[in-house]
Structure formats: C-alpha cells, structure tokens
C-alpha cells in the first residue's frame with residue numbers, strides 16, 4: 330500500500346469540493362465520497378472526521394473493525410504518512426475526558442450505595458456531549474422531574490406479624506417467555522451505549538445475564554445488532570425495542586432478523602413520532618455521534634445527538650398499522666410509550682400482549698404524566714374489560730425508578746415489572762459491566778428489604794391494599810426536597826457565567 334502525506338491529500342481530495350471527503354482510520358486513508366451517501370446517520374455526521382484522522386471519533390461509537398467491514402478496498406487511498414500531523418488534524422473522541430480526571434471522580438464501586446450515586450459519578454466522568462444526551466429531558470424537564478417525584482407521592486401501608494424470614498424477589502418478567510429474573514425489573518432500551526463506555530451495549534447484554542435481568546435491545550444502538558446478539562449467554566432472553574422506519578421494508582427486514590436471532594418480544598416505541606426538544610443535548614451542538622442500525626436521511630447536525638440519529642422514524646405510524654406489525658413475526662408485541670387508560674384498553678382490544686406505560690424518561694412530551702400515575706388510571710380500566718387478566722395482558726412502567734421501593738409500589742399497583750434506563754447508562758459510564766451488576770444488586774436488595782418490612786414475602790402478596798395512591802394525581806402537594814435529583818439539572822451558562830464573573834461585577838460599575 331502506498332504512503333500518502335497530508336499535502337497530497339489536501340491537494341487531490343479536497344480541491345473540487347468544499348469538504349475533503351477523506352478520512353484516516355487506524356493509519357489507512359479512505360476516500361469516503363461514496364460512503365458518505367451510505368452512512369446510516371447521514372453524510373453530515375461524517376463531516377467531523379473528513380480531512381482528518383477520524384480513528385478516535387470512529388471507535389468511540391463504532392466497533393473497531395467497522396471501517397474494514399463497510400468500506401471496500403477500492404475506497405482505500407493509501408497508508409497515512411504521519412509526518413506533519415498536528416492535533417488539529419485529528420478528530421476528537423466525543424466521549425473522551427482526560428484519564429486522570431475520570432479516575433479521580435470515581436470512588437470504589439463498593440461505595441455506590443444507590444442509583445443516585447452512579448448518577449453523581451457519571452456526571453463527572455462522562456463527556457459533556459454524553460452527559461447532555463443521557464441526562465436531558467424535553468423542554469422544561471417537568472416530566473423528567475415528575476417521573477421521580479411521583480413515586481414519592483405513593484405511600485406505603487405495611488402489614489406486621491407476617492413471617493418474612495424468606496423473601497422471594499424473583500419473577501417471570503414475561504411469563505412463559507422470558508425465564509426467571511432476579512426481580513421484576515428489566516433494562517430498558519436506550520440509544521448510543523458507546524457514549525458511556527467503549528463496550529457499549531455489549532457490556533449491558535453481559536451485565537444483564539450476570540445480574541439475571543432481561544435487556545431490551547435498542548434500535549439505535551451503537552453496537553450492531555449482531556454484536557449485541559453475539560455476546561448473549563446460551564439461553565439468555567433479550568427483548569427488542571423497535572422504531573418503525575418510514576421505509577417499511579427496512580422495518581420488516583429488521584424484525585425478521587430479530588425473530589431469527591431468537592429475540593423473545595418486540596416493544597414498538599409509540600411516543601416518538603417526532604423526537605422531543607432536549608435542550609441540554611441541543612446546546613452541545615453535538616455532531617459526531619453515529620448509530621448503526623437503520624439508514625436515515627441526511628440530518629441537521631446542529632440539533633444534538635437526538636436529531637442526528639432519529640430522522641428515519643415514521644410519524645405516520647397509527648392503530649391501522651398494528652395488524653401489519655403483528656404479521657411481521659410471531660414475537661409477542663407490546664406498545665412502549667402508552668400514557669392513558671384509553672390507549673391501554675385499545676392496545677388490549679387490538680390484540681397486543683401488553684403495554685409499557687412510559688413518557689420516554691421525560692424526553693418527549695413535557696408535562697406528560699408519570700408512568701406510575703398512569704398506572705393508577707390504567708389498571709381499573711383494564712380490569713373492567715371483558716376477558717382481561719394479568720396473565721394475558723402485561724402492563725410495564727418505566728421512568729424515574731430509582732429505588733427498590735419504587736419497584737414494589739409499581740408491582741403492588743398492578744405492573745408486571747418496571748424498566749430502568751438512565752441508571753444503567755450511568756452505572757455503565759462509571760464502572761462498565763460490574764457497575765450495572767452492582768446497580769441491579771442494590772435495587773434487588775432494596776426491594777427485598779421493602780418486601781420484608783411490608784409483610785409481603787412474595788411479589789404476589791403485594792397489592793393495592795399496600796399502597797396509598799390518593800395523592801398521586803394531585804400535582805401540588807408538599808413533597809420533601811429532592812437534593813439528590815435536583816443537583817443534576819444544568820441551566821444555561823451565559824458567556825459571563827462561563828468566564829466566572831457575576832453580572833453585578835460587570836454592570837454595577839458602568
């Protein structure tokens with residue numbers, strides 16, 4: 330392979346167009362003019378690496394062998410001659426922080442006592458872009474905060490003098506399909522796992538197995554579907570989340586790949602016909618993220634990770650499509666993102682196997698209610714439906730689950746299980762696979778303690794009689810100040826604030 334130096338590249342591969350359509354990956358220079366059109370995230374997201382060494386940026390969100398797999402030998406220009414390369418010629422890793430900084434911010438894993446501890450560490454260890462993307466909620470983040478605080482409006486009514494020597498937190502998250510889990514909890518689908526950790530979703534698959542919980546694979550993963558599936562343990566159950574592509578043929582192919590691979594259930598996301606405005610993410614102007622799975626249109630790169638990876642989602646998806654979706658595979662079908670009794674009942678009547686009550690972690694419609702509040706409305710409506718039984722139609726909830734007691738409250742109110750999103754990403758960011766395993770263990774231990782103190786040694790013992798939900802729908806009620814959660818909100822930093830000056834200091838003397 331011939332050696333090529335920067336001056337030659339600049340002359341021959343950037344002369345005709347404004348953008349030099351070449352990049353170097355692992356020392357090999359590729360002409361990406363053709364690939365830009367094929368790139369799943371659209372050609373604009375390639376801009377950051379064009380005309381530069383893109384290795385660090387690429388491996389941060391893609392598998393290392395990606396270039397060799399998606400670029401053909403005809404697209405190889407030569408071996409990069411590193412003479413004269415400056416830091417400006419190297420595209421930066423969007424996930425990177427200086428290593429010493431990361432280590433300093435990371436207490437030993439044993440010191441992580443609850444889900445919030447992982448969040449505090451993640452905030453310090455994640456890049457600004459990754460933190461912005463993961464932690465953000467839509468608009469004023471009202472629903473994001475509400476998801477967590479709503480659980481605090483459910484009070485517990487314990488029963489005493491019950492033999493609670495042995496407490497069993499295990500259950501089948503999807504009875505007859507998923508096998509037994511350590512507790513009624515699964516890891517929900519969250520996009521772009523590699524922003525948290527180089528192993529991305531593969532680490533989550535492995536951790537889910539080790540912790541004995543089910544993982545719902547995201548459509549917008551940063552590992553390929555095959556990579557996620559390849560690290561499953563023998564017999565390990567996984568679910569899949571699905572964004573329906575405007576190109577229905579691509580969705581059909583994708584669902585069939587999932588079914589062939591033995592994925593146990595399909596969760597169609599129905600709360601995202603347009604992605605919410607997540608301003609913390611948008612402010613980062615993040616342009617470097619890429620996702621692997623479904624091909625998108627060209628994208629606006631000034632709108633954060635969210636818009637960059639989601640332009641293919643079909644806003645036309647409606648109830649009439651349900652029959653088509655069910656016909657694509659034999660996997661049980663669930664709607665993820667249902668937010669009221671009327672839609673839950675419709676899903677039941679139309680033959681779904683269940684719903685996830687969710688507002689997408691407060692990332693979609695701001696001021697939408699928490700899943701736990703919706704649950705209180707949904708369960709009586711379903712129980713009034715002829716033919717409904719808890720075995721036939723499953724109701725899951727996600728959003729704001731941060732304690733074992735939250736899991737208990739949801740199950741007592743009728744949920745089959747709960748999903749967790751951010752806590753898993755935060756545990757992954759700080760500690761990789763062992764972090765997620767510890768997070769699940771902590772939540773399981775908290776649940777076990779709650780069950781013992783509640784006098785409900787089996788999950789089936791927990792019922793409406795153990796929870797007081799009358800304040801749930803009353804949104805103005807005194808709740809304790811939530812110090813742990815409040816410290817994660819980040820307001821806009823003005824130029825003056827960034828420079829460390831107070832407004833008064835500047836204007837007061839003018």
Ligand code: FNR
Nearest residue numbers: 463517518519520598689690727728729749750751
């Ligand atoms: C999500 N969620 C999500 N949901 C989905 O259906 N498809 C997706 O691609 C994503 N991506 C995603 C990314 C990130 C960074 C977050 C935080 C969330 C929503 C997710 O599945 C789940 O509904 C919420 O995360 C639950 O709320 P908590 O546990 O994060 O409070």
